[in-house]
Amino acid sequence: MIRVLIVEDQKIMQKYFEYLIENNKEEFQHVQTIADAYEAIKICSKTRVDLVLMDVQTFHNHDGLKAGKEIKEAHPKIKVLIVTSLIDPEVLARAKSGSADSLWYKDHGDEEILDVIRRTLEGQRVFPDISPDVQLNCIQSDEISPRQLEMLRLYIKGMSYSEIAKKMGCSTAGVRWNFQEMISKAGYSCKEDLIAAALESKLLVTTLK
Structure with missing residues (x-):
């Protein structure tokens, strides 16, 4: 059973990610939902977590990429998947350079996000080729x-x-x-x-x- 920590400060997205996890109970177990990326660092040090599903811009504007990098360095077996609405090319570049195992964007469907989750857990690094245009x-x-x-x-x-x-x-x-x-x-x-x-x-x- 894959234990998933959700790090997201928007209530509607918290509920969405919880729905994805709860709707696939045969694969995933929901550990906790928190709003602050820096709190995730502490939780990963005290609780068994297999996957951190994390936003970039979290409570108090705390940086999910910075937190992801610290988690990966301290706990190499934990997978960090960044799911964000920020299309800033610097976000994608930082994620690829060691702050996350994978990154995907929020405006995609359930099956696409679940596919990225599963591929990340299998050890793949999943990233868009480029950031979307606006x-x-x-x-x-x-x-x-x-x-x-x-x-x-x-x-x-x-x-x-x-x-x-x-x-x-x-x-x-x-x-x-x-x-x-x-x-x-x-x-x-x-x-x-x-x-x-x-x-x-x-x-x-x-x-x-």
Whole structure:
């Protein structure tokens, strides 16, 4: 019997994951549902858990990927499956680099999620090839380059154009040009509209602790 710990702070998703587990009692046993990824680290140290089904952005904005990495390092036999609605490419890259055994997105059906769970438990690493695209006014998000997305991420985190330029090895004028190109290409009137759209669509997440 596979013992499953659910880490999710949204009530509706808690109920959904509990339904998946309870509806397959011949395979899975529900250990507990918690809202805080950091609490999962403590539970895995005290209780037998085979699979952690975890969101990225949990209670207090605690980082499910950071918690997943700590769990995997301390308990290599525990499988960590990240299930998220965040399409930020950095989330997928971090998950692949050692913070999770697998990652999948929430807007998929029961059978697809269960298939990812089973494959993960069999030892497979299951990840999408790329993050999904979203509409940003006139364009799809894949029309913004990874370098431009990183500039936008750094700006949202509070860095100035000159600080971004220094970090990314380019000129301040180059950073300004990239912002103007993103704003113009997407058809926004100012960078504030671009930032709002990127955050609302979950293309970028900068609040994880």
